[in-house]
Amino acid sequence: MKKKIEFIKMVAAGNDFVVIKNSCQLSAVSCQLLAKNICNRKYGVGADGLLVLEKSKAADVKMRIFNPDGSEAEMCGNGARCVALWAKSKVTSHKSQVKIETKAGIIESKVEANNVKIKLTDPGNMKLDIPIMINNRNIKVNFINTGVPHTVIFVQGLDDFDVAGLGRQIRYHQRFAPAGTNVNFVEVLGASRIKLRTYERGVEAETQACGTGSTAAALITSRKLPSSNLRKISVLTESGEILKVYFQKTKKIFKEVWLEGKVKIVYEGCWRDE
Numbered sequence: 001m002k003k004k005i006e007f008i009k010m011v012a013a014g015n016d017f018v019v020i021k022n023s024c025q026l027s028a029v030s031c032q033l034l035a036k037n038i039c040n041r042k043y044g045v046g047a048d049g050l051l052v053l054e055k056s057k058a059a060d061v062k063m064r065i066f067n068p069d070g071s072e073a074e075m076c077g078n079g080a081r082c083v084a085l086w087a088k089s090k091v092t093s094h095k096s097q098v099k100i101e102t103k104a105g106i107i108e109s110k111v112e113a114n115n116v117k118i119k120l121t122d123p124g125n126m127k128l129d130i131p132i133m134i135n136n137r138n139i140k141v142n143f144i145n146t147g148v149p150h151t152v153i154f155v156q157g158l159d160d161f162d163v164a165g166l167g168r169q170i171r172y173h174q175r176f177a178p179a180g181t182n183v184n185f186v187e188v189l190g191a192s193r194i195k196l197r198t199y200e201r202g203v204e205a206e207t208q209a210c211g212t213g214s215t216a217a218a219l220i221t222s223r224k225l226p227s228s229n230l231r232k233i234s235v236l237t238e239s240g241e242i243l244k245v246y247f248q249k250t251k252k253i254f255k256e257v258w259l260e261g262k263v264k265i266v267y268e269g270c271w272r273d274e
Contacts, residue, residue: 003273007038008086009045009266012078012116014208014239016266018047019086022054022064028072035066038271045271048200048207051079053086059099059106061087067202075104075147077211077259081116084109085263104147117260120215121147122253128223132175134166141170142220146257148201149181150216154224158187158195163206167199184213186221194221195236209237211259218245219254 008019018038026034035050037043049067056062063083065073080100087098088111100107105121126144133139142152151170155161167183170176183199196217198210218233235243246258 005034005271005273006268007045007271008268009047010082010086010263011266012081012209012211012263013237013241013243013261015049015078015210016047016208017049017051017076017079017082018045018271019051019053019082020271022052026052031064031066032070032072034271034273035068036070037273039068045269048203049073049076049079051076051083053083056101059101061098062101065102067200069202069204071202072103073148073202075102075107075121075212077118077120077147077213077215078209078261079211080107080109080118081211081259081261081263084111084116084118085114085265102147114262114264115260116263117258118211120212120257120259122255123147123215123219123257124253125149126220126223126254128220130175132170132173134169134173142224143176143181144216144219146212146215146219148212149176149179150184150213151176151181152184152186152217152220155185155187158185158197161185161197163197163199167206168204171199171201171204182210182213182216184210184217186217188221188225189236191225192230192232193234193236194218197238206238208239209241209243211243211261214243215245215257215259219247219249219257222247222249 052064054062108119198213214235243261
């Protein structure tokens with residue numbers, strides 16, 4: 001028997017998502033299978049992830065994130081920005097602030113037209129200059145968890161860099177087992193501006209943008225650059241769009257971390273699930 005599942009296709013800085021309401025109470029296994037099928041760019045709708053929306057007792061809406069490989073992620077920055085815009089139009093039209101429940105915690109958001117700003121949970125587990133062996137060569141990488149694990153590597157000539165090849169090796173490196181890591185390659189463009197390309201865990205490919213990755217890259221950059229007074233960094237993504245990351249920091253921690261950018265509803269449709 002075929003089921004019809006209504007969905008919305010949304011895009012944030014080049015990250016694209018299929019968004020559905022779990023009104024038919026799909027199980028986790030069903031969501032995993034649906035993500036594999038609906039995110040397929042040849043035989044499905046095509047997306048970097050499936051966002052499943054459910055009722056929440058702690059927030060305005062609960063967001064579950066399923067990657068194209070069927071795995072479930074704890075958090076997705078650009079996905080949360082999409083859900084905030086959706087919730088603003090469907091659930092909380094009377095207020096500009098939307099709260100989203102995720103596996104990483106409660107995410108606050110501010111929505112003004114198609115500009116969406118979210119407050120991430122406080123990042124942690126930051127480690128700088130971690131030595132790892134790749135292709136018989138020692139390299140140093142940086143790590144921080146911004147809701148999901150991210151490795152940050154500074155490079156030059158980012159446009160010509162082998163993001164997929166090196167990203168895949170680091171993503172599965174034993175240093176980050178068993179969960180693995182997202183991998184971000186960063187080129188510094190100025191005192192408060194960076195360019196970013198990201199290999200995403202679960203997508204298992206480079207994506208046009210990554211919200212938690214942009215945040216991770218900005219925060220690590222603020223630690224590594226000579227200037228210690230940075231409180232905002234602009235991130236040029238592979239899509240060409242710019243995401244803005246705001247934060248407060250001390251010598252040891254970051255807090256009040258916000259991610260801002262545009263969000264777009266592309267179209268609505270109906271998926272026939274067999």
